[in-house]
Amino acid sequence: xQEIHAGGKPLKKAYVAIFLWFTGRAIQAAAKxxxxxxxxxxxxxxxxxxxLGSLPNGPWMVxxxxxxxxxxxxxxxxxxxxxxxxxxxxxxxxxxxxSFQESTALATTRNRLMTDGEVPYALSVIRILDIVEVYLLxxxxxxxxxxxxxxxxxxxxxxxxxxxxxxRTLLGI
Amino acid sequence: MILPDYYEFCCRVQIVAGHDALEKIPALxxxxxxxxxxxxxxKGVAAAGLVDIVVNALKEGxxxxxxxxxxxxxxxxxxxxxxxxxxxxxxxDAIIAVGGGSVMDTAKGVNIVVSENATDLMxxxxxxxxxxxxxxLVAIPTTAGTGSEVTLVAVIKDHEKHQKMLxxxxxxxxxxxxxxxxxxxxxxxFITAMTGxxxxxxxxxxxxxxxxxxxxxxxxxxxxxxxxxxxxxxxxNPADKEGRLAMAVGACLAGISFSNSMVGIVHxxxxxxxxxxxxxxxxxxxxxxxYGLEYNMHKRRDIIAELLLPMAGEDVYLKTPRAERADKVVxxxxxxxxxxxxxxxxxxxxxxxxxxDRDGKQMVPRDVLPEIAKAALxxxxxxxxxxxxxxxxxxxxxxxxxxxxxxxxxxxxxG
Ligand SMILES: [Fe+2]
Numbered sequence: 001x002q003e004i005h006a007g008g009k010p011l012k013k014a015y016v017a018i019f020l021w022f023t024g025r026a027i028q029a030a031a032k033x034x035x036x037x038x039x040x041x042x043x044x045x046x047x048x049x050x051x052l053g054s055l056p057n058g059p060w061m062v063x064x065x066x067x068x069x070x071x072x073x074x075x076x077x078x079x080x081x082x083x084x085x086x087x088x089x090x091x092x093x094x095x096x097x098x099s100f101q102e103s104t105a106l107a108t109t110r111n112r113l114m115t116d117g118e119v120p121y122a123l124s125v126i127r128i129l130d131i132v133e134v135y136l137l138x139x140x141x142x143x144x145x146x147x148x149x150x151x152x153x154x155x156x157x158x159x160x161x162x163x164x165x166x167x168r169t170l171l172g173i
Numbered sequence: 174m175i176l177p178d179y180y181e182f183c184c185r186v187q188i189v190a191g192h193d194a195l196e197k198i199p200a201l202x203x204x205x206x207x208x209x210x211x212x213x214x215x216k217g218v219a220a221a222g223l224v225d226i227v228v229n230a231l232k233e234g235x236x237x238x239x240x241x242x243x244x245x246x247x248x249x250x251x252x253x254x255x256x257x258x259x260x261x262x263x264x265x266d267a268i269i270a271v272g273g274g275s276v277m278d279t280a281k282g283v284n285i286v287v288s289e290n291a292t293d294l295m296x297x298x299x300x301x302x303x304x305x306x307x308x309x310l311v312a313i314p315t316t317a318g319t320g321s322e323v324t325l326v327a328v329i330k331d332h333e334k335h336q337k338m339l340x341x342x343x344x345x346x347x348x349x350x351x352x353x354x355x356x357x358x359x360x361x362x363f364i365t366a367m368t369g370x371x372x373x374x375x376x377x378x379x380x381x382x383x384x385x386x387x388x389x390x391x392x393x394x395x396x397x398x399x400x401x402x403x404x405x406x407x408x409x410n411p412a413d414k415e416g417r418l419a420m421a422v423g424a425c426l427a428g429i430s431f432s433n434s435m436v437g438i439v440h441x442x443x444x445x446x447x448x449x450x451x452x453x454x455x456x457x458x459x460x461x462x463x464y465g466l467e468y469n470m471h472k473r474r475d476i477i478a479e480l481l482l483p484m485a486g487e488d489v490y491l492k493t494p495r496a497e498r499a500d501k502v503v504x505x506x507x508x509x510x511x512x513x514x515x516x517x518x519x520x521x522x523x524x525x526x527x528x529x530d531r532d533g534k535q536m537v538p539r540d541v542l543p544e545i546a547k548a549a550l551x552x553x554x555x556x557x558x559x560x561x562x563x564x565x566x567x568x569x570x571x572x573x574x575x576x577x578x579x580x581x582x583x584x585x586x587x588g
Contacts, residue, residue: 108556109384109435110179114300120551127550148561148588 012095016054017075019098020061022169023052023132024072027063029168030132031070034161040128041070050084050117050125051077054094084117084125100137100145104129134158135165175476180386183343184429186312186323190352190422192414195230198269198311201349202235205309207267209238211260213280214271216242218315221359227271227313238265248278250294250331250338257286267309270347271356273368274319274454277312281327281345284310294329295338303342312347315356317420318368318455320375320428322350352421354414362408363520365420366513367455369404372424373506374439374458376400378465379430380480381473382437382557389434392426398483399423401505405512437558439465442567442574445549446525450537456522459510464570466503467580471587472559474499481505524577542571561588 030037041048049064053075062073064080073079088094093112096102104126107113115122130146135158143149189197202208210231214224219242231237241256260268260283270280285297288307297303312322327340360368376396379389400423407416442465443457466477478498482490484505493501513521522528525537537545546567549555555562562570566586573580 105383105556110177111181112179119553123551123553123555126556143588146561148586150586151588152586 009091013059013091016091016094016098017059020053020059020075023129023136024061024063024074025172026132026136026165026169027128028070028072029165029173030128030135030161032168033164034131034135037128037131040124041065044121044124045083047081048084048121049073049080049082050086050121051082052086052088052125052129053077054088054091056090084115084121086122086125087114087116088112089114100133100141103145103147105147132165135162136169175385177384177386180384180388182386182388182433183325184323184346184433185343186346187349188323188352188425189349190418190425192354192418194351194353195227195313195355198227198231198349198351199233199235201311202267202309205267205348207309208234209236209263209265210267210269210309210311211238211256211263211265211283212240212269212271213244213256213276213283214240214242215244215246215273215276218242218272218276221315223315223356223359224271226355227269238263244272244276244279246275247332248275248282248327248329250282250329251333253279253282253286253294253329256283260287267311269311269313271313271315273314273316274321277314277319277321277347278327278329280310280312281340282329284308284345285327285340295331298338298340300341303340303344305344307344310347310349312350313353313356314350314421314424316360316364316368317357317417317424318371320372320424320431322347322352323425323428324432326432350425352418352425354418354421357417357421358412358414360411362411363517364455365411366404366408366517366521367453367459369400369408369420369424369455370459370462370510370513371455372396372420372427373400373404373509374443374462374465375427375431375436376423377462377480377506378436378439379427379434381466381469381476381559382435383559384557385434385476389430392430393434394480394483396423396426396430397480399426401484401509405509405516408513408516435557436554437465438468438555438560438562438570441552441554441558441562442545442549442570444552444554445545445567446537446571449541449545449548452525452528452536456528459513460522460525460528460574461570463503463507463510464574464580466499466506467582468562468566468570468585469559470499470503470582471585477502525571525575526577537575539575542568542575546571560585 051060051062053060060075089112097107133145134142268280270276284307314322325345329338376393380393399419403416403419407413439461446457480502481498510523528536530536549567
């Protein structure tokens with residue numbers, strides 16, 4: 001895609017990097033706070049690790065299971081064996097998806113988000129990302145990011161989850 | 174119509190359709206510089222005399238390099254390797270696939286092995302692992318349903334390692350597909366009905382799923398029109414040449430649509446039902462199609478309504494109030510299942526509780542529905558469905574489809 005104005009790309013890259021860092025920690029937090037996320041990780045094999053990031057050279061987020069615990073491993077693709085990669089075509093597309101201007105489903109249909117690995121794993125990871133986004137984002141924005149906003153969740157559940165995920169994400173626990 | 178801001182569409186298969194289309198094969202092979210094809214087929218197709226018809230049509234200027242009729246109903250890696258050996262031993266230079274989905278998959282697998290000189294097919298699995306032209310492949314479908322004569326996918330099973338290998342590449346598209354009415358003429362009514370409903374499900378799901386685009390839409394609309402008009406007719410009257418050709422073309426159109434726009438919850442739940450209970454794909458499609466429409470109705474009402482015109486024609490379309498057109502599409506599809514059920518003397522199932530195996534045993538006992546609902550969570554078709562679907566949603570749809578009751582749409586979680 002043609003650059004719109006000079007300086008746009010580094011800014012977008014910085015946004016994507018911060019977003020991935022934050023989301024990585026939030027997934028680690030949600031695996032402790034939310035039952036569904038925990039259940040989803042339980043279906044995945046031990047030591048399962050996935051990465052989400054942008055071509056051609058990042059940034060990336062690596063999340064995986066280590067001795068039964070879900071951990072954010074930072075942004076280095078070489079830190080451990082990766083079983084599944086969710087690859088965004090370029091930094092422009094990454095910005096579009098990660099600033100919620102395009103849902104993951106639509107990004108897939110437009111060939112901007114590709115999976116490299118087994119489909120069942122990818123589906124699990126997408127479900128996890130969806131739940132985490134619901135906790136992190138206000139309803140108005142999360143509704144754009146996920147296919148269906150879980151408005152049927154009880155208010156207390158959502159609030160408790162949100163507080164839990166945010167506290168743990170910020171503290172990194 | 175939806176105009177996505179980015180999409181891809183590809184169908185570079187030459188299609189030759191007619192009552193004597195097979196006779197064109199020698200000239201087509203010559204154009205591709207081939208003169209010694211290996212014929213890949215299965216026992217059923219051969220026993221129905223279809224391979225003889227193909228061989229007869231090849232007389233002029235073609236030496237048949239071999240006829241392999243041992244493709245199992247489920248594509249198998251060992252057979253792929255064995256046929257590749259046959260291809261090499263007989264110095265063949267093209268492949269002619271005569272059959273349904275498994276034969277097409279096998280032929281595509283053989284083509285990878287002989288073109289890439291591969292010893293391990295696994296090395297070429299996934300998307301994008303193939304990057305050059307393969308040997309000429311001519312596809313002759315003997316059912317009007319799967320559309321695999323125009324799709325870029327092949328599934329090969331490694332029964333020893335219990336693995337399923339999926340290959341996707343534009344290089345897997347056949348060079349030529351031959352739609353000849355003689356090839357489907359002997360299909361029994363029951364098979365005609367279910368394979369035809371599979372084709373309809375491709376056309377319809379291709380039309381409402383997330384990757385739809387104006388080019389796939391055009392193919393879906395034309396397919397829906399032909400299939401709705403001809404399916405019951407040829408099921409009732411198997412020797413109807415016109416109808417057979419129309420169904421072959423309809424299934425091909427539907428195949429072009431869905432291989433570009435993908436499929437959704439109908440195939441999602443259908444794949445899972447097939448995997449858990451062994452129900453043939455076409456039956457799953459027939460049963461689930463009305464429910465897929467109902468499930469997505471709140472997101473796709475206007476789009477589904479557009480299918481009424483090609484299905485029912487101008488009169489019905491204009492007489493149906495705008496707000497009821499989408500529901501009318503659903504009821505017409507239910508009516509098709511009902512008609513096919515009557516024509517086949519009850520063999521065409523309308524709901525899952527009706528599906529029986531050869532010994533009359535129920536194939537989908539009610540207590541396996543939770544298992545199917547769970548398996549469906551791990552099938553890729555869910556990505557392209559307009560509405561999200563979790564375990565509870567899947568179970569809701571499956572239970573309705575088991576009982577044969579319309580979906581209670583007030584129970585769908587709409588977000
Ligand atoms: Fe199908």
